[in-house]
Amino acid sequence: MKALEIKKGVYWVGAIDWKLRNFHGYLTQRGSTYNAYLIIDDKITLVDTVKHYFFDEMLERIKDIVEPSKIDYIVSNHTEMDHSGCLPGMMGIAKNATLICSPNGEKGLKRHFKKDWNFKVVNTGDSINIGRRNLKFVCAPMVHWPDSMVTYIPEDKLLLSNDAFGQHIASEERFNDEIEWDIVKSESMKYYANIVLPYGAQVQDALKAVESLDIDMIAPSHGLIWRSGIKDIIEAYKKWSTNTCDEKAVIAYDTMWHTTEKMANAINDAFTAKGIKTALRSLQEYHISDVMADILESKYICIGSPTLNNGIMPTVASLLTYMKGLAPKNRIGIAFGSYGWGGQSVGEIEKAFEACKFQLPLKDLKLQYIPDEKELGELKQKIINAIP
Numbered sequence: 001m002k003a004l005e006i007k008k009g010v011y012w013v014g015a016i017d018w019k020l021r022n023f024h025g026y027l028t029q030r031g032s033t034y035n036a037y038l039i040i041d042d043k044i045t046l047v048d049t050v051k052h053y054f055f056d057e058m059l060e061r062i063k064d065i066v067e068p069s070k071i072d073y074i075v076s077n078h079t080e081m082d083h084s085g086c087l088p089g090m091m092g093i094a095k096n097a098t099l100i101c102s103p104n105g106e107k108g109l110k111r112h113f114k115k116d117w118n119f120k121v122v123n124t125g126d127s128i129n130i131g132r133r134n135l136k137f138v139c140a141p142m143v144h145w146p147d148s149m150v151t152y153i154p155e156d157k158l159l160l161s162n163d164a165f166g167q168h169i170a171s172e173e174r175f176n177d178e179i180e181w182d183i184v185k186s187e188s189m190k191y192y193a194n195i196v197l198p199y200g201a202q203v204q205d206a207l208k209a210v211e212s213l214d215i216d217m218i219a220p221s222h223g224l225i226w227r228s229g230i231k232d233i234i235e236a237y238k239k240w241s242t243n244t245c246d247e248k249a250v251i252a253y254d255t256m257w258h259t260t261e262k263m264a265n266a267i268n269d270a271f272t273a274k275g276i277k278t279a280l281r282s283l284q285e286y287h288i289s290d291v292m293a294d295i296l297e298s299k300y301i302c303i304g305s306p307t308l309n310n311g312i313m314p315t316v317a318s319l320l321t322y323m324k325g326l327a328p329k330n331r332i333g334i335a336f337g338s339y340g341w342g343g344q345s346v347g348e349i350e351k352a353f354e355a356c357k358f359q360l361p362l363k364d365l366k367l368q369y370i371p372d373e374k375e376l377g378e379l380k381q382k383i384i385n386a387i388p
């Protein structure tokens with residue numbers, strides 16, 4: 001297995017996870033990669049590792065360049081085990097290596113691995129000379145865990161950004177401009193919506209630090225390496241981290257006897273009539289992690305469920321629980337649903353919207369049993385009237 005030189009003396013030595021389809025609940029249809037980077041300098045440095053079961057794959061790539069026992073430094077930008085899983089193996093081989101991490105990284109790694117490795121704790125602004133290069137560290141707490149940091153190499157204008165700017169894409173290609181932009185963009189959006197969205201304030205802090213750096217390549221720990229479009233992805237992160245939305249509507253629903261579906265279609269027609277783009281998502285067909293990608297840039301979040309056993313359908317409950325955790329802000333919520341008796345579903349969805357602090361311009365949008373064209377027409381008109 002071959003390493004790939006991404007900058008002179010800097011090699012990608014990660015692993016490709018072609019089979020990954022579930023990343024803690026996030027449907028990863030395209031698989032993923034775990035990107036580790038080897039820097040050949042006076043002090044040989046490995047930045048991050050890979051999931052534990054890809055140890056041999058990473059080791060083969062390192063051996064392609066250097067004898068692994070000669071590694072002097074291992075930088076752990078992030079404790080989560082998709083990047084730290086091979087630390088025990090690597091520290092066992094590179095017995096004299098120093099393990100560099102943030103203060104929370106040291107705490108997290110000790111809790112994970114119960115090893116008293118030779119830690120060197122670094123903070124934002126610290127740097128370590130490895131020969132021709134300096135490694136500069138910027139802590140980026142909560143992008144994605146409290147321990148997260150990024151490593152910057154000014155001599156190479158290279159940012160090793162760990163989870164930030166990643167995408168879950170398994171491919172032979174290593175660079176963003178080797179794959180269609182639409183795929184890279186949509187997977188970057190989905191990744192942000194499902195991994196990074198709750199941490200907007202922290203992303204903005206990290207972006208301020210990154211913007212002061214002279215960068216011509218961003219090498220994240222998942223997916224493709226950005227050697228072009230850097231301004232575009234940074235601008236996208238600014239937009240997403242500030243919950244800046246477009247005039248778009250997501251209409252996500254489940255249905256029992258097609259009444260809630262008819263309501264979803266009427267709501268879809270209302271937005272279309274107002275010239276607003278929609279994403280109509282049956283939760284029987286669309287995964288909640290794909291719906292979150294739709295939610296990322298949409299101002300209007302419409303969610304519908306029939307009443308089932310005095311509550312909502314499990315698919316809708318799943319979306320609401322997931323969405324509340326990911327905490328999108330500054331949205332307008334429209335809850336809707338059908339019922340036979342009881343009719344509690346709409347109230348349940350409205351409660352979830354209130355927990356997200358969404359605006360609710362309409363309340364109690366429910367229809368009993370089978371609606372006729374007049375009732376559906378009235379629903380459509382209510383939505384048209386409520387949209388500014």
Ligand code: FEO
Pocket residue numbers: 078080081082083144145163221222
């Ligand atoms: Fe890719 Fe938060 O780990």
